[in-house]
Amino acid sequence: MNARRARSLAVKALAVTCCSRLALLERELAEPLPDLDGPAELVFGLLGPADAEEYAALVPGASPEEVSDRLHAGERGFAVRHRGRLVGVSWAAFGRVRVDYLRATLALQPDEALVHGAFVAPDMRGQHVSSQGGLYRLRWLRDAGYRRVMAAILPENTAGFGPPEKLGYRRIGTAYAIGPGPVRVARLVGRARNSPASRRRSQGRVGRPAVSRVDVRAGCDDFVDAVPG
């Protein structure tokens, strides 16, 4: 077993038994969106009930019911098609969002969204499908009136950080959930770096860092629940 696989297994074992953590990123939608290159023939849109079977065939472990369940719960699904084939998906959730991996709930403000569940067909990876799909998603959310988008990523998932970084997300901290079995206490640890909010707050405070705990709480207003998952 190589070191990377051993580390991945150790992280999974800790997540199941006592400790899980996710990196949190944010992106203010008032900031300009980037221009990105990608393959031609990509078509972007929303996922609907008619896509359920194709979604389940694309995403390992997913069922067709997952699509209707998420849509009924108020989430928006995003689709990328290449020559008609579904090759990329992702979701945006709103309000009080259950984060199963942390066994905790993230309470979002009404103008915030949590994006998650990005998946690209293995044969289409490395061609900016996720980045381009993420750009469409940011535009859609901005046009729908959302102000801020957050993402939660497994710290070990190197590939997972690539598209958000290309799209201008910034890491603001790490959410830890600690406790035996399903009973977890979730906490956010981190500092917002260089966000517009932190820049505004830091104006005129010479000698103080442009970050504070308030920055982190401002958008997350905390992982409030620590209940059995």
Ligand SMILES: CC(C)(COP(=O)(O)OP(=O)(O)OC[C@H]1O[C@@H](n2cnc3c(N)ncnc32)[C@H](O)[C@@H]1OP(=O)(O)O)[C@@H](O)C(=O)NCCC(=O)NCCS
């Ligand atoms: C993560 C995932 C969605 C990325 O999709 P993708 O379409 O291949 O990503 P992109 O081509 O848009 O990559 C954008 C950037 O991410 C980085 N990146 C992508 N894949 C990477 C990898 N395997 N290793 C390191 N960096 C990677 C690169 O910097 C890339 O930009 P560049 O090509 O200009 O250098 C895809 O690998 C996937 O579906 N993985 C399995 C599910 C998953 O981990 N989802 C993320 C959950 S948060």
